[in-house]
Amino acid sequence: METSYKSVESSNIIISELMLPSHTNFSGKIHGGYILSLLDQIAFACASKFSGHYCVTASVDTVDFLAPIEVGELVTMKASVNYTGKTSMIIGIRVEAENIQTGKVKHCNSSYFTMVAKDSNGNNTAVPGLILKTDNDVRRFYNCIKMISNKKEKQNHEETFDYKSEEAINNLSQYHVKVER
Template sequence: MIYKTVKSSLVTFSQLMLPSHSNFSGKIHGGFILSLLDQIAFACASKYSGKYCVTASVDQVDFLTPVEVGELLTLKASVNYVGRTSIVVGIRVESQNIQTGEIKHCNSSYFTMICKEENGEKSEAPKLILKNLDEVRRFYKSLHRIEEHRKAKEQIKDPVDYKSQEFLDFLLVNHQVKIEID
């Protein structure tokens, strides 16, 4: 069995935010940042595993503060958790005003990546060596998020009769929707 450290997974990427990256309000487009997040998650997981990795899911991408044109955006990624074939990559995004030096935390997100063989089959990921309590905390928090996702999926499986008047009334009263089914 192969073991690797979190340190072997570290990837940092910085890019100057240009007007071509902005949306109609003049802020950096969230979709552009999502693309950068996906790229660094791939780089981090592939660097760690030595294999081609694909994105399986993205967890909790909250845009905390807007990113301005002219700021330097820095993404820092590391492996937080490893399952049999999956790798959870934690990413922290900061923007820096290069004139004042002010740094803002813009985003933290978690990407689950799957290791693949050349034939496209899933492949085992190297196991993780945790070397400090911060790495243990990140690993535990990933375990907790995974368990919460499992619980949520089980709750969603509960059958709901979407056609029942009781359910439709519930939507009308609690969610102020208008229902106009033909």
């Protein structure tokens, strides 16, 4: 089977939504859970558009809340495929909020979702390869390779680390914890 390729720009999705009082948390800011829901929606749309298949969220790799979002601000989310594997894609999402009265825009969130393409039977299916046209495309692709490597390293560390050893228990004294076993 011959691999097809698509450009990063062919995956681009932009959505904007006005933040309403019904989206707030108890402190009057836009609820992070609401933003997470929107992030998942745009990641799905981006991955499905790029792959041509129904896609599911395999993992939410990074969600960095950088600035609070206020009621009345226009939130714009920009998503693109930053990395492709055989059946998976890493979607990068940038969230900006604009005060529609002053025009001031702030970067509020950066997120990375791993999405997997599914065929009509629910099995993983191949996705197109990625054409990297710009320095930004290459930078983002390499950042994803590093992210995947760090994720694997962390999983391997968790599998082999002996948290019950005397050394591990004694090492906890440097943290704000009390061990009672």
